[in-house]
Amino acid sequence: MVKAVLHELRLMAIALQFFTRVPVPARVGFEPAWLNASARHFPLVGLLVGGVAALALAVGSQALGTAIGVWLSIAATVWLTGAFHEDGLADTCDALGGAVSRERALEIMKDSRIGSYGAVALVLVLGLKAATLASLPLALAVPALLLAHTASRAAAVVLIRVLPYAGEVSQAKAKPLAQKVSALGVAVALGWVVLLAGALVALRWAWWPYVALALAGVLLGTIACGRWFRRRLGGITGDTLGATQQITELLALQGWVVALRWA
Structure with a gap:
């Protein structure tokens, strides 16, 4: 039992190290298989990132105003994750924005340079996030950020499970993530989302529509992302998972705005 708990803590640390700049002690160790297994805790990393975003928003809004607080919140998550997911969004849109073949799209994703489709996608998505957060009162924006960052990481885990890897596994930047996540891994990842959602509703019942x-x-x-990637690429890549996270995070935040307008 103790070994099992320690192993899960190790997997959490590996997921944290993979997705953020947070330093992890060397004694945690690493094995390729652990990275794939750590996918079950990706939503937990999202909760941490969302917590940092919420803190930056709250402090920034109180000290400098809502507009600056919103941009500080976005900047904090970009810095904390090293723009990991934003880079995936840009590469995906560069690759799939034009009418190119599957092979050419995969080649474009490997190019470190950003193109017009990627630049426009970043501006639109980051701008929409900012506008969405600015439309929410602080009391709603904080839980919205926590849930959006958590659930959007679970979305990526689901796609790893249901779609094959589209590129060459041998050339994947993170080969363990080119392999399917186990059913248990998906269940745990979704469990983190359910726990957070339940906690938010329990904290304030009026939040359930949000x-x-x-x-x-x-x-x-x-x-939608799964259908898009299957049709154009035949599966997923690391970049498309980043794009999925960004798109679903934005949609989750907008769900709170829709609920607010209906309230």
Whole structure:
């Protein structure tokens, strides 16, 4: 039992190290298989990132105003993750924005340079995030960020499970993530989302429509991204997972705005 708990803590640390700049002690160790297994805790890393975003928003808004607080929140997540997911969004849109073959799209994803489609996608998505957060009162924006960052990481885990890897596994930047996540891994990842959603509703029952619409947005975004990637690439790549996270995060946040307008 103790060994099992320690192993899960190790997997959490590996997921944290993979997705953020947070230093992890060398004694944690590393084995390739652990990275694939750590996918079950990606939503937990999202919760941490969302917590940093919420803190930056709250402090920035109180000290400098809502507009600056919103941009500080976005900047904090970009810095904390090293623009990991934003880079995936840009590469995906560069590759799939034009009418190119599957092979050419995969080649474009490997190019470190950003093109017009990627630049426009970043401006639109980051701008929409900012506008969405600015449309929410602080009391709603904080839980919205926590749920959006958590659920959007689970969306990526689901796609790893249901879609094959589209590129050459031998050339994948993170080969263990080119392999399917186990059913247990997906269940745990979704469990983190359910726990957070339940906690938010338990904390304030009036939030249930906001939570429900946010999760609906993540679900629809995951389905749409999955269909898009299957049709154009035959599966996923690391970049498309980053794009999925960004798109579903935005849709989750917008779910709170829709619920607010209906309230």
